[in-house]
Amino acid sequence: MSARILVVDDLLPNLKLLEAKLTSEYFDVMTANDGPSALEMIDAQPPDIVLLDVMMPGMDGFEVCQRIKQAPETMHIPVVMITALSDAADRVRGIECGADDFLTKPVNDTALFARVRSLVRLKMMMDEWRMREQTTGQLGVLRDDTSLLDVDASQAAVLVLDDNHVDAEKVVETLRQDDDSVISTDTVEAMFEYAMKRDFDLIIVNLNLREQDSLRLCSRLRSAEKTRQIPILLVVEEDQVDRLAKGFDLGINDYLIKPIDNNELLARARTQIRRWRYHGRLRETYERSIEMALTDSLTGLYNRRYLNAHVDGQIERMGVSGKAMSLMMFDIDFFKAINDAHGHAAGDEVLQELASRVTRNLRSFDTVARYGGEEFVIVMPDTSVAIACAVAERLRADIASHPFSISGPAGTVDITVSIGVVTATSYTKTTKELIVHADEALYEAKGLGRNRAVLRTKNGFEDVTITETEASAAGVA
16 A cells, blocks of 8 residues: 655654655555654645654654644544653653654564554545535535544544453543443453444554454454444554554554553544544534535425436336336426415425425335426336326326415415326437426326326327226226
8 A cells, every 4th residue: 555654853864764665565654754854745745644743853853744734624633653762751741732642762673564554544544535525515514624533532432342350340431521421341252232223433443462462453443334444443462563564454543552542542532523523523424515515495395306317227127127117297387376465485385395295105215306496306116007197187186176385374275286107118208308208297287277186108298187996907096
């Protein structure tokens, strides 16, 4: 996996040594010898990851890291702080500044490269979501520019696996300082069962379980759709570099070295929870944008864009199954007169109630879309001509016989609709043809006096007039 790495260190020998090591692993390396230069390079050509020395004159590594993480444009760039400082308080300070890891010199190459590859994967995923967020902005959805450091990390749901009950209880008590809801388990199977049934913000796994394989569990969690992206924090011994590197290859997000410092546990847990929740916000924004792009804001129905793609899929499915697919287009008769007499707000209420009524009168797998203005389309898979005509007549009669409630002095208004019906056949093979033929039938219904349904056939048009007995026989009464 190739990536662009920025190495920042005021000591030239350290800079050259790291550059040589990373280049030998086929990374593209940039270098800076002080904080201001690093920030300028990040603005000009954002790297995939920053390896940052702490003890630099002027602007130290803590300040550089904090500036990177506070800026919305750069806060997603992973930062690994590398320093001779070994005190737990220094590690905590670095993590609280937003660092993704805090490595103490001399750094084990195996651990460093595994960590870099892991963070590059994270960065690539974040880049994808940020690109989607940019698209959502173009669709009119408000973007979330909250700094990653400002995301609330309290009251998280955390799942802990440790068969040493004393150590597990210490972890649980520490996390409860943030009002976290913590479940502690002592077997791999119990943890996996919990993870499949409930939603968690963080999973903490002790690498050293008796007669159980923690890394295999991590692999299972990463393979399962429900837990594929949930952050995993691995608890390891200081001499387990190779197994830690394997954990990063399997997809863990972070680690803690025993004996656990409570402040470091909180700092690392908060970092992972913040990132998980930030990703969740990006996902929600994206899903909202998709909904906005494919649905009508007034009625909540699908829009024309979704309709065209849906009908394309139904035609393809019909070709495989051999079952008929019918489509009807309808609009409100004299809708302009309703707006003129009662106001556009009343017209909107009519459209909303109409959408609700039609949806309630159809099967769950039928699709209703607002085609534009007061025009609507219904797509009915696995539906013959007879059933489609029966449904069209039933809808027409139901709408005509029940007044619509509106605001204002009138209170209610009588509505009728004209409906055009078409069934996909050998002479209507495409979405465009189906829509055109349904539209032709709709205008035929209007020409015949409105408040009626008309079927478009190969040879012309048929006025749809069926009795209750016929509707019952068709299975739609």
